[in-house]
Amino acid sequence: MSAIINDIEIIKAKTTKINDVDFDNLKFGHVFSDHMLECNYENGKWQTPKVVPYQGITLDPSAKIFHYGQSVFEGMKAYKDADKNVWLFRPLENFKRLNISSKRLAIPELPENYFMDGLQALLEVDKDWIPTNEGSSLYIRPFVFASGNGFHASPADAYKFIICTAPSGSYFAGDVKVLIEEKYSRSANGGVGFAKAGGNYAGQFYPTQLAIEKGYQQVIWTDDNTHEYIEEAGAMNIFVRINDTLITGPTSDRILDGITRKSIIELAKSEGIPVEVRKITVSEVVEAAKNGSLKEMFGAGTAAVISPISGFGYKEADYDLPQLEDTYAAYLKKRITDIQTNKAEDPFGWRFQVK
Template sequence: MSDQLNYNMEVIKVEKSRINDVDFNNLSFGKIFSDHMLICTYKNGAWNAPKIVPYQSLTLDPSTKIFHYGQAIFEGLKAYKDSNNDVFLFRPDENCKRLNISAKRMAIPELPEAYFMDGLKALLQVDKDWIPTQDGSSLYVRPFIFASGRGFHASPSDEYTFIIATAPSGPYFSGKVTVLIEEHYSRSANGGVGYAKAAGNYAGQFYPTQLAVEKGYNQVIWTDDNTHEYIEEAGAMNIFIRINDTLITSPTSDRILDGVTRKSIIDIAKSEGIPVDVRKITVSEVIEAANNGTLKEIFGAGTAAVVSPISGFGFKNKDYILPELENPYANKLKKRITDIQTNKAEDAFGWRVKV
């Protein structure tokens, strides 16, 4: 794959920006969209040159294959602006790499790295003013690919569309959440597409999560598909469990997404001297730790929320409340990672990328 674009990208700007209509002090997550988007199509066996155009609706034929066979993948990352008005991304190369891992699993042609990386940077330069500076806010970036070819035949599409759209957003979650450990439904299975960021993975989560919400919980903790004995993920996030002073997280697999925030938290925790154990952990071990007082914290980790502390969980019609700690790992790790992302602290890992 090419390391850089070998042409001048076409940029078609909006006639009038919508930015003055936006209240940047009261942003919800992912509901307001910036002026422009990047678009790139795959036709006749090759990806065509990307271009930047005004954010707009798409017109699709009813036979477009995404509607019928679900070939769709996406990524999520954020852009930040520091006090000097400089723009930064956090480990975008990992998102590009994972997009193509997902593409391969879903029989979608891999995207040239330069189309992702240079295209993203060009888009952010055009919509730089849309990056919020309020605490907890950022410009959420959504790259995605979907099958845009037509036909009812059950086969991979012959055409695809790649888009990067952005949304100035406030915090994903506010406060702590309660979760229900799932005993019946599964997020993914061995040999499946759980490790890919495929759209259908999330569609399949909505119904079990809805059932948990009806019981008074905010989210679901997913367990393995075979025995439901092992903790795997928390909602759409990777999960960390602190027993005594050790932070435990499940290893990635066919079923578990290789989260960028997850791997960053592991490295930051180790640099802080926090013991990290990447291993399978059973529901029974978590229950036992809750009963004997050694369970200190559970939190989710993902791009949107960064770190989401869990205040309690339910299992087999019983609720377990986690202790209120003075200096939880969750707060310390979230601050370390967000300070790197927003250029408020030294980046000893080389993760921060200036646009």
């Protein structure tokens, strides 16, 4: 069965998997919806996207994604409010960042209407997959990769843009204990750290595995040159609260321009919370932990929104953060998720209704 929405062909699945899903016990990113959006880049231009049944992809062994890693992605969420309206959170920021990432990896940039109309068509078809349980959402994964063939070390001549969705529960459960990295780096000046390139995350797995073996859940990444400056927390941006001031590092070649990150900065400022965007030294954080002025640390990103850090390790020493009754992390997370789920006013114009 097929239909047309905004010039996008819809080919519906013959059967649905939705009745086999336990929406009360959703893991993050393990169950996938009935459909996906697919769009091919061929003969020098992006073809019209299609919504098709969720299915496997067949690629030639010489496809350049396997050899040269031309792959970028985004992370988004869709929510339903009490009236079953469907909402996205700042989707144009994801579209813009996908193209920024693509450009850095020599991948052709997508037209805005292909991204936005394609996404809305997909959500219209699979709107029943958007969970309504507290803390759950429909996680959305747009990604682009090189499908063109050849062993020559050069950009591909063909690409695929796909959007898949997964009804998901919370990304993390509980607070996280982290290890400040002293040897490895996730990115370098002039590199691709600011892009959501798949290889950035592959390079994080091994150091994170080493940290897990030491009893930590994640790594705090430091700068590639001196390892003196705190930059990111795992796959998230990082915020540090010293006394009543919220501090986060500036974006750069090495640090992702997180959409949750800049939303937290804008929201905190509007609430009268002192915010500083500046470099943060490891020694400053350690000293603050020792003298009691370090009140909070938390990661910020689409998947978890805000993930509190309960303690950190550095140079064979562990530092526990205080257990506060009222935290910036809890307050800001509630404010953002209330906006995302249409439980509160949106003075910033961040919420986007899917109609």
